[in-house]
Amino acid sequence: MSEVTRRIGLSLGADLCWPIAYREILQRLNLCIPWDGDHVRFEVEDLTIEPFALGQPNRFDLVVDRLTHWYHPTREWIKQAVIMDGLYVFNNPWSVQSMEKQTTYCAMMRLGLPIPPTWLVPPKAYEPSDDLAVTLERYARLFDIGAVGEQVGFPLYMKPYDGGGWRGVSRAENAEALRAAYEESGKFVMHLQKSVEGHDRFVRCVGLGPQTRAVLYDPGAPLHDRYTMDRDFVSPAEAQTLRDMTLTINAFFGWDFNSCEALRSEGRWVPIDFANPCPDSQVTSLHYHFPWLIKANIRWSIFCATTKRAMRVNLDWQPFFDACQPGMTVEERIRACGAIAKERLEAERFNEFCHTHLEHLDDVAHEFFGGVSAREAVRKKVASLYPEHEIEEFTNLFVERIERVRAEEPPHSVSILAS
Numbered sequence: 164m165s166e167v168t169r170r171i172g173l174s175l176g177a178d179l180c181w182p183i184a185y186r187e188i189l190q191r192l193n194l195c196i197p198w199d200g201d202h203v204r205f206e207v208e209d210l211t212i213e214p215f216a217l218g219q220p221n222r223f224d225l226v227v228d229r230l231t232h233w234y235h236p237t238r239e240w241i242k243q244a245v246i247m248d249g250l251y252v253f254n255n256p257w258s259v260q261s262m263e264k265q266t267t268y269c270a271m272m273r274l275g276l277p278i279p280p281t282w283l284v285p286p287k288a289y290e291p292s293d294d295l296a297v298t299l300e301r302y303a304r305l306f307d308i309g310a311v312g313e314q315v316g317f318p319l320y321m322k323p324y325d326g327g328g329w330r331g332v333s334r335a336e337n338a339e340a341l342r343a344a345y346e347e348s349g350k351f352v353m354h355l356q357k358s359v360e361g362h363d364r365f366v367r368c369v370g371l372g373p374q375t376r377a378v379l380y381d382p383g384a385p386l387h388d389r390y391t392m393d394r395d396f397v398s399p400a401e402a403q404t405l406r407d408m409t410l411t412i413n414a415f416f417g418w419d420f421n422s423c424e425a426l427r428s429e430g431r432w433v434p435i436d437f438a439n440p441c442p443d444s445q446v447t448s449l450h451y452h453f454p455w456l457i458k459a460n461i462r463w464s465i466f467c468a469t470t471k472r473a474m475r476v477n478l479d480w481q482p483f484f485d486a487c488q489p490g491m492t493v494e495e496r497i498r499a500c501g502a503i504a505k506e507r508l509e510a511e512r513f514n515e516f517c518h519t520h521l522e523h524l525d526d527v528a529h530e531f532f533g534g535v536s537a538r539e540a541v542r543k544k545v546a547s548l549y550p551e552h553e554i555e556e557f558t559n560l561f562v563e564r565i566e567r568v569r570a571e572e573p574p575h576s577v578s579i580l581a582s
């Protein structure tokens with residue numbers, strides 16, 4: 164058997180904490196996986212930003228990317244490496260580039276998910292361009308935004324059709340408030356979406372490959388308290404629904420890493436925001452859930468790199484559409500699509516791989532998160548975001564929460580690799 168190396172690239176921006184944890188745990192794992200007649204070892208390297216030639220060879224087997232959605236040179240480098248060298252990347256860059264909230268709403272609506280009534284409206288203001296005036300004069304119809312709001316139903320949320328990070332989001336109780344908000348909305352192309360009122364659960368379900376973690380979310384809390392530490396806030400059947408919904412969305416759009424926001428209203432799960440590829444990965448917001456994310460990332464990246472999982476470059480939607488037949492209930496549709504998603508994400512093979520080759524990950528990660536380097540990683544991230552006089556306090560807070568999950572989820576206590 165010969166020894167081969169898989170190179171994992173980290174394409175990073177302001178990230179500090181998770182790459183430290185990822186690298187150090189991987190180093191401590193000291194993996195040497197027998198695969199296909201070889202012994203596979205791993206090297207992790209940061210991607211740098213520099214000029215590159217068309218056709219220039221790339222040395223990575225897999226890239227975990229945090230830049231594609233906003234930094235275009237890296238996005239183009241990644242696209243080139245996928246086409247020319249078969250690079251595997253979290254997430255499919257073409258899909259990240261083109262699948263806005265609007266498309267994802269349409270697609271999931273077609274599968275039968277209960278998307279709230281939503282309209283798209285032309286923007287209030289425009290960037291000047293040559294053909295703008297003539298185009299608008301000829302074709303733009305005057306409309307009363309208040310009347311559109313009446314059709315959607317109040318209260319409603321006005322939010323960018325390609326939104327993210329709560330940018331430009333407002334809530335309007337009536338037509339007058341909506342008119343005022345629209346006047347201030349500038350160049351955003353907006354959705355008006357009926358509010359899901361009286362919801363009793365707000366869940367953010369994070370998916371990484373076939374792994375998911377549903378977190379009870381509190382959107383009104385300060386950033387460091389939004390991901391709550393509550394457990395058992397849904398029934399096992401609902402947990403399965405959230406998991407299937409998340410995996411369906413992720414497999415449908417070719418996203419290895421995404422989070423899906425859904426609200427429970429009158430016993431029904433209504434997805435409202437699920438185009439979040441490359442979701443928040445920082446300990447300062449994830450705290451208690453941070454160790455899960457690191458382990459999930461390591462498992463999925465090692466699996467994909469070792470097995471040379473092929474990137475699904477072109478999305479193939481027909482099987483999902485075919486699985487949803489008239490007359491099926493929402494639940495039946497979600498189950499049927501979830502089954503396709505699990506197949507595409509190789510859930511079974513992945514579980515087996517983890518049991519065979521990554522059994523010691525839990526122990527190694529448990530030890531790492533109890534040690535000084537984990538504390539230092541937390542501190543670094545806190546220091547980059549908080550004022551000097553709060554660094555100690557918030558470092559302690561996040562470390563305590565990690566301690567809490569270490570106590571509640573000792574190694575091998577949870578079946579993270581759900582069916």
Ligand SMILES: Nc1ncnc2c1ncn2[C@@H]1O[C@H](COP(=O)(O)OP(=O)(O)O)[C@@H](O)[C@H]1O
Nearest residue numbers: 320326327328329330332356357358359382436
């Ligand atoms: N249809 C809706 N019903 C209830 N709350 C909503 C709805 N749409 C948005 N919100 C609220 O507004 C917040 C931001 O909207 P969201 O669609 O998640 O945009 P972003 O992509 O900016 O996160 C949500 O977290 C939620 O609190």
Ligand SMILES: [Mg+2]
Nearest residue numbers: 328329424436
């Ligand atoms: Mg959101």
